[in-house]
Amino acid sequence: MERFRNLISEERLRRSLVLFAGNSNPPLASSIGAHLGLPVEFPVDSFPDKESNVRLTSNIGKADVIVIQSTSYPQEKNIIDAQLIGDAAIRAGVKNTIVVVPYFGYARQDKKSQPKEPISASVIIRDLAMYFNRIVTVDLHSSSITTAFNGPWDELTALPILSNAIRQDVNKDNLVVSPDKGGTERAMEFTKLLRLKNTEPVTVYKRRDPSIKGVSKALGLMGEVRKKDCIIVDDMIDTAGTITNAARLLMKNGARSVRVVATHGLFSGDALDLIDNSPIDHIVIADTVPRSDKVLLNPKIKIVSVAPIIARAIRLNHARKPLSEDPTLYPET
Ligand code: R5P
Numbered sequence: 001m002e003r004f005r006n007l008i009s010e011e012r013l014r015r016s017l018v019l020f021a022g023n024s025n026p027p028l029a030s031s032i033g034a035h036l037g038l039p040v041e042f043p044v045d046s047f048p049d050k051e052s053n054v055r056l057t058s059n060i061g062k063a064d065v066i067v068i069q070s071t072s073y074p075q076e077k078n079i080i081d082a083q084l085i086g087d088a089a090i091r092a093g094v095k096n097t098i099v100v101v102p103y104f105g106y107a108r109q110d111k112k113s114q115p116k117e118p119i120s121a122s123v124i125i126r127d128l129a130m131y132f133n134r135i136v137t138v139d140l141h142s143s144s145i146t147t148a149f150n151g152p153w154d155e156l157t158a159l160p161i162l163s164n165a166i167r168q169d170v171n172k173d174n175l176v177v178s179p180d181k182g183g184t185e186r187a188m189e190f191t192k193l194l195r196l197k198n199t200e201p202v203t204v205y206k207r208r209d210p211s212i213k214g215v216s217k218a219l220g221l222m223g224e225v226r227k228k229d230c231i232i233v234d235d236m237i238d239t240a241g242t243i244t245n246a247a248r249l250l251m252k253n254g255a256r257s258v259r260v261v262a263t264h265g266l267f268s269g270d271a272l273d274l275i276d277n278s279p280i281d282h283i284v285i286a287d288t289v290p291r292s293d294k295v296l297l298n299p300k301i302k303i304v305s306v307a308p309i310i311a312r313a314i315r316l317n318h319a320r321k322p323l324s325e326d327p328t329l330y331p332e333t
Pocket of ligand 1: 141180240
């Protein structure tokens with residue numbers, strides 16, 4: 001919090017910036033508030049029939065209003081709750097409404113993979129655009145979806161935080177691996193952040209089975225992994241099929257060890273069992289999605305927080321300063 005003080009006085013900040021959060025991830029929202037030195041109001045309750053009952057009590061007047069809400073499960077409720085808070089703020093006269101979506105659900109449905117499918121990501125963006133004039137996200141599956149929004153969109157990355165979490169045990173035998181072709185750029189970025197000079201990331205050739213939703217196979221490797229300690233980097237772990245298949249393939253090809261870093265840990269279905277029974281040594285994820293007790297207690301999983309970078313982005317936006325020049329958010333690589 002200390003380094004924010006010089007941007008704007010605390011008293012002025014309390015009057016000009018108000019934080020609300022839906023119920024998708026209260027620990028992260030509270031932690032963002034703590035980093036900013038501001039309270040967070042959670043205004044979503046339920047009517048007896050389970051419809052959301054929203055009422056804002058903070059004094060919002062001419063403030064910038066921030067709504068923090070991941071659109072993870074239950075996706076539709078989380079999306080509509082963010083909209084209801086946005087609507088209440090606009091009806092109270094607020095001009096600047098910003099939605100912070102640490103995990104942006106539906107982002108993987110960013111194009112038609114078969115005829116007669118919707119582009120679901122753009123539907124969700126249009127829904128949010130009715131109530132918010134700025135969007136802040138962390139490690140979108142693909143930044144191409146931002147084009148569906150006609151306003152400023154700040155795409156943050158947890159990669160520097162994830163790289164700091166493993167930096168102390170990285171040596172020349174480490175190699176970064178992308179578990180699919182789409183993640184190659186991310187793997188290159190992570191290689192630079194870890195300062196693994198003269199090392200090119202390896203890419204897994206992954207194929208999805210179009211007839212079974214969520215099932216993929218790791219078919220081959222582009223690069224040599226023999227005697228290497230591999231670090232798979234991905235944007236998200238959902239069923240964990242991608243990372244466990246990749247880990248097995250890496251070990252089959254002579255890798256010495258495999259660990260994983262990923263921003264969003266969804267752990268759907270049997271993901272935790274798959275991970276427990278895989279050669280993956282350990283996993284580092286960020287806290288963009290609420291953590292179940294099973295995840296918190298899993299000895300293979302370590303969680304780091306994106307609260308400092310989100311708080312920093314909110315603070316800079318509020319001070320009308322550019323995010324792109326901030327070394328905390330975008331360190332030089
Ligand atoms: C896919 O392109 C993504 O980057 C992730 O690799 C994928 O969504 C992970 O899903 P799962 O854990 O179900 O394999």
